[in-house]
Structures are given as C-alpha cells and as structure tokens.
Amino acid sequence: MTSLQSSFTVLATTPTPRNSSLSKPSLLPTTNARRSHGFRFSCSSNGGGGVDRRNMLLGLGGLYGASNLISGRKANADPILPPDLSQCDPTGATTTSGGQTVSLDVDCCPPYTDIQSDYKLPSFTTPRVRPAANRGTLKPEYIAKYQLAIQRMRDLDVTDPDDPRGFTQQANIHCAYCNGPYDQPDHPGLDLQVHNSWLFFPFHRWYLYFFERILGSLIDDPTFAIPYWNWDNPRGMFMPEMFTFPGTPAYDANRDPSHIPTGTNPVVTLNVGSTVTDPVQIISNNLTQMYNEMIGTPASATDFMGQPYRDGDAPHGFSGGGTSEQGSHTAIHVWVGDPNNEYNEDMGNFYSAGRDPLFYCHHANVDRMWTLWKDIPADYSKEITDPDFLKSAFMFYDENKNLVRVTVADALDYKRMGYEYETSNTPWMNYRPQQRLVPANLESLSKTAQTVAKLFPLTLNNTVKVIVPKPATGKADETLVIENIITDNTKLVKFGVFINDEDDKPEEVDRAEYAGSFTQLPHRVKAKQSTGNLRLNLKELYENINIADDKSVVVTIVPIINGSAVTIGSVKIVPRVA
Numbered sequence: 001m002t003s004l005q006s007s008f009t010v011l012a013t014t015p016t017p018r019n020s021s022l023s024k025p026s027l028l029p030t031t032n033a034r035r036s037h038g039f040r041f042s043c044s045s046n047g048g049g050g051v052d053r054r055n056m057l058l059g060l061g062g063l064y065g066a067s068n069l070i071s072g073r074k075a076n077a078d079p080i081l082p083p084d085l086s087q088c089d090p091t092g093a094t095t096t097s098g099g100q101t102v103s104l105d106v107d108c109c110p111p112y113t114d115i116q117s118d119y120k121l122p123s124f125t126t127p128r129v130r131p132a133a134n135r136g137t138l139k140p141e142y143i144a145k146y147q148l149a150i151q152r153m154r155d156l157d158v159t160d161p162d163d164p165r166g167f168t169q170q171a172n173i174h175c176a177y178c179n180g181p182y183d184q185p186d187h188p189g190l191d192l193q194v195h196n197s198w199l200f201f202p203f204h205r206w207y208l209y210f211f212e213r214i215l216g217s218l219i220d221d222p223t224f225a226i227p228y229w230n231w232d233n234p235r236g237m238f239m240p241e242m243f244t245f246p247g248t249p250a251y252d253a254n255r256d257p258s259h260i261p262t263g264t265n266p267v268v269t270l271n272v273g274s275t276v277t278d279p280v281q282i283i284s285n286n287l288t289q290m291y292n293e294m295i296g297t298p299a300s301a302t303d304f305m306g307q308p309y310r311d312g313d314a315p316h317g318f319s320g321g322g323t324s325e326q327g328s329h330t331a332i333h334v335w336v337g338d339p340n341n342e343y344n345e346d347m348g349n350f351y352s353a354g355r356d357p358l359f360y361c362h363h364a365n366v367d368r369m370w371t372l373w374k375d376i377p378a379d380y381s382k383e384i385t386d387p388d389f390l391k392s393a394f395m396f397y398d399e400n401k402n403l404v405r406v407t408v409a410d411a412l413d414y415k416r417m418g419y420e421y422e423t424s425n426t427p428w429m430n431y432r433p434q435q436r437l438v439p440a441n442l443e444s445l446s447k448t449a450q451t452v453a454k455l456f457p458l459t460l461n462n463t464v465k466v467i468v469p470k471p472a473t474g475k476a477d478e479t480l481v482i483e484n485i486i487t488d489n490t491k492l493v494k495f496g497v498f499i500n501d502e503d504d505k506p507e508e509v510d511r512a513e514y515a516g517s518f519t520q521l522p523h524r525v526k527a528k529q530s531t532g533n534l535r536l537n538l539k540e541l542y543e544n545i546n547i548a549d550d551k552s553v554v555v556t557i558v559p560i561i562n563g564s565a566v567t568i569g570s571v572k573i574v575p576r577v578a
C-alpha cells in the first residue's frame with residue numbers, strides 16, 4: 001500500500017491547481033432476547049480500560065473536521081457546491097494521529113477533465129437486488145461474479161492508473177471528499193467534508209451507486225448488485241466470509257487480525273471502544289445500539305441524518321453527525337481497520353477505507369439503514385425539505401468514464417436509482433429494554449450523589465453521580481442536557497450516562513437505566529478544543545425505568561475513554577427539545 005509519511009504539517013494547504021492529464025475521458029446466531037431502551041445523540045457506550053492504543057485508533061481522517069461551531073454562514077440558499085476538480089490539492093490529504101495533524105503521502109485527486117455534465121438517472125427495468133453477505137446461502141455463482149468484477153476493477157489499476165473506474169481511483173474518491181484535498185468552491189482553505197452532516201447518507205449512496213454500476217459494466221451485467229453486510233442482525237455480526245480468502249480480489253490484508261474468522265467468528269461490536277468479551281453481552285449491546293440509533297434516540301430527521309451543512313460552513317465537529325453515522329457506522333470502521341497500522345488502515349481511516357472491498361459492503365448496510373429508518377413510524381417527519389440540502393451536489397465518474405454532477409435530491413428515492421435490498425431480519429426493531437417493575441429507590445440513591453451546584457463544572461476523572469431536578473414529576477417528555485462539554489479535539493473521548501442506576505454496570509448498555517453516551521473521535525482540526533452539548537431523550541427511558549412520581553433523578557456519568565480530556569459545564573433536565 002501507499003507509504004505514509006508522518007511529518008507534522010499545518011492543516012489546509014493552499015490549493016494548487018492540477019495540471020493532470022487524463023486525455024479526454026471518453027466522456028465516469030440468534031441472540032437471547034435481552035431488551036434495551038433509547039438515548040439521544042451520539043454513539044453509545046460501554047467498555048473501559050486500555051486507553052493507550054485507542055488514542056491512535058482511527059484518525060478517522062478529516063471526518064471530524066474543524067470545529068463544531070458554524071462560521072461564516074450566509075443566509076439561506078447556500079447548498080454545498082460540487083468540488084472543482086481543477087482545484088483538487090494532490091498534497092492536501094491529512095489525518096490525525098497521536099494528537100497531531102499529519103500529512104499523508106498520498107495523492108487522492110481524481111483524473112482531471114473539464115468536460116462534465118449533469119447526471120440523468122437512467123430508467124431501470126430490472127432492479128439490482130443487493131443480497132445480504134452473511135446469510136449462509138449466498139450462491140457460489142454470485143460470489144464468483146463479485147470476485148470477477150472486483151478483479152477487473154483492480155486490473156484497471158495496472159493497465160491504466162488514470163482510468164477513474166479503477167479500484168484505487170474508486171478508493172481515492174473517499175479520501176478526496178474526506179481528508180482535505182478538496183476545498184469548498186469559492187472558499188479557499190475551507191475543507192469540503194461529506195461526514196458529520198446531512199450529506200453523509202446521500203453522498204455515500206451516490207458513491208455506491210457508481211461503484212456498483214462500474215462493477216456491473218466491467219462484467220457486462222447491468223443487474224449486478226453489491227452485497228450488504230447485515231451487521232445489524234446477530235447472524236451477520238461477524239466478518240463476511242466471502243471477503244476473507246487471502247489471494248482473492250475481495251480480500252484485504254489491512255484488517256484487524258484478531259477479527260478475522262478462523263473457525264470461530266469474532267463478534268462485531270457496534271459500540272465504539274467496547275471491551276466486553278462475552279459474545280451474548282456484545283450482541284445484546286449491539287441490538288440495543290441499533291434500537292437506540294434507529295428508533296429510541298432521534299427526535300427529528302436531522303438527529304438521524306446529520307446536521308445542516310451549507311456552503312461556507314466549517315465542517316462540523318462531533319455534534320454534526322447523525323445517530324447512525326456516529327454509532328454503528330463508525331464502530332464497524334474501527335472494528336475492521338488494523339490497529340497495528342500507523343493510521344489504522346484500511347477501514348480505520350477515511351483516507352484508506354475505500355481500499356478495502358468490505359467498505360462498500362459495510363456502506364451498503366449503512367444505506368439500507370437509511371431506507372429502513374424512513375419506513376419506521378415516528379412522531380416527527382422523516383423528510384428534509386430544505387433546498388440547501390436538496391440542491392447540494394457532488395461530482396463522480398460514471399461507468400462510461402463521464403464526469404457527472406449529481407444532486408442530493410436525486411438520491412432520496414433509492415428505487416429510482418434502480419436497486420433494492422433483499423429482506424433480512426431486523427431484531428433490533430423490538431429491542432427496547434425490559435421495563436423495571438419496581439422503580440429505583442431515589443432516597444437511597446441520592447445519598448451517594450451530590451448537587452449540580454456542588455459538582456460542576458468538573459473534569460471527568462472519575463464516575464460522578466448527581467441529583468438533577470426535573471421540571472415535571474414522573475414520566476414527562478423531557479430531555480437531559482449535558483452542557484458545555486469541552487473536549488480536547490486530538491483525543492478519543494467517551495463517557496456513558498445512566499439514570500437512577502442502582503447496579504453500576506457500565507459495560508451493559510442494554511439496561512433500562514442506560515440513557516446514552518458521548519463519543520468524540522480525534523479529529524483533524526484547527527481549534528484545539530470543541531464545545532458542545534449532549535441531549536438525551538428521556539421519554540422512553542422514564543417508562544423503561546418505571547420512574548416514580550419523583551421531582552428529581554440521579555444521573556451517573558461514567559468516563560470510559562480519556563475522561564481527563566473532557567470537562568462538563570453543567571447538567572439539567574428540560575421539557576423535550578424537538
């Protein structure tokens with residue numbers, strides 16, 4: 001793989017026009033059902049210990065870009081514009097590692113052409129049906145076809161490295177949109193970033209769409225569909241076998257060796273940083289995580305999809321990503337990437353993630369989660385109608401090497417894009433936690449807790465228990481707000497939050513008392529610190545813990561990773577913030 005250079009450099013170099021030369025592109029196991037409940041915002045938790053290596057874990061590239069403060073906003077009508085390929089900076093790729101921004105010795109700019117057009121979706125008659133990768137009965141002919149298609153894509157790397165359909169060129173697309181080579185048009189020095197915002201789902205849907213169409217065209221089968229890694233189902237919670245044979249096109253050597261199936265299948269964790277080892281507990285935590293990020297946590301479309309991100313905005317920090325992106329999505333990247341590599345390549349860093357064929361299989365499931373979420377009834381609208389969202393656009397090369405401009409609006413209806421997903425079970429949909437029959441004894445709990453005024457602000461060196469007044473008694477529709485969380489941007493930080501918890505088992509996030517967690521991945525930033533709030537919906541949780549007619553609760557905050565790198569301003573409960 002490309003060698004990496006770890007000289008420390010300043011972020012955001014001045015964009016250099018490219019004089020690149022692509023001549024005229026020919027015009028691009030069933031679990032025991034334990035139940036769990038719901039939180040709001042951010043990923044989820046459990047785990048603890050072993051901080052050292054995790055500090056290095058996933059310099060998930062430009063992902064967690066700049067700060068979460070939105071700067072330089074103009075009025076409305078400012079969709080994110082597609083990048084100008086002539087301005088792509090071949091030396092602009094950076095990542096974060098060990099608390100530093102480092103320059104990557106990799107040119108991930110696409111081949112250049114000035115011929116481009118708006119993409120028109122063809123009309124599809126036969127849908128491309130994406131199969132589950134872990135279902136035991138994936139047809140050998142299908143696997144052979146997949147391997148052949150990937151092989152043809154890899155062959156292009158050798159026969160014509162400038163062919164935008166080649167495997168490395170495809171992988172580079174992700175790097176270019178995530179790790180800094182593109183600036184926003186008209187905003188020199190301001191990164192274009194497709195993560196941590198409402199662009200996350202539409203961008204990746206288009207990315208997979210063209211990847212799939214290119215594979216299909218390389219094997220002359222327009223109905224060819226990529227597989228999806230059904231990690232949301234206990235039967236799929238391990239690395240899909242078809243990707244694991246050394247020497248085959250779908251194999252990638254840069255994966256965590258301890259997660260490669262060898263007789264036993266190590267179980268995936270969907271909780272970043274979890275150190276749980278009991279497979280039954282891992283699966284239960286995973287299903288809880290899925291329930292939370294898909295159903296329990298989001299109280300608005302942007303909670304799930306990600307926050308608005310418009311032309312001129314600095315990329316958001318931790319608070320910009322939706323529940324799914326920050327939760328299961330990131331966890332799989334971390335789980336697959338090799339922690340022995342300098343920057344957790346391949347999957348553990350966005351600049352290299354696309355080099356692992358598993359990336360596209362993983363993201364097909366992420367995309368499937370978007371389709372499933374849309375159909376789950378909720379008390380909020382699942383549509384984002386903001387024109388800045390709908391008109392945001394990206395550039396891709398299609399299967400004929402034409403450079404095309406695509407919009408978010410055209411990615412909202414996946415069926416129009418000619419594909420669908422084979423159905424598989426979604427046990428997490430019913431994985432709300434078991435309700436406590438007897439409410440916790442608030443009086444005795446309170447004896448171990450302190451008042452807000454006494455405790456805060458504080459640095460989260462140890463577990464804290466605090467008595468927080470409620471605006472209403474009992475099971476009201478309320479939100480817990482952890483305010484003024486200040487984090488060191490270069491550190492991986494994680495803490496978990498529990499309400500009226502008498503058991504103190506932070507590893508088990510499938511309990512009624514678990515309210516959610518805060519996770520910050522180290523990110524590539526100009527500012528040293530980020531400030532933000534964590535909001536957790538308590539409505540379902542109050543039902544789950546069967547709260548008594550109390551006027552306060554006891555909130556437990558458990559540092560899980562690098563508590564000393566986070567300070568918390570205060571904690572309060574307010575009527576639900578939609």
Ligand code: C2O
Pocket residue numbers: 174178195204329333350353363
């Ligand atoms: Cu663009 Cu999974 O990341």
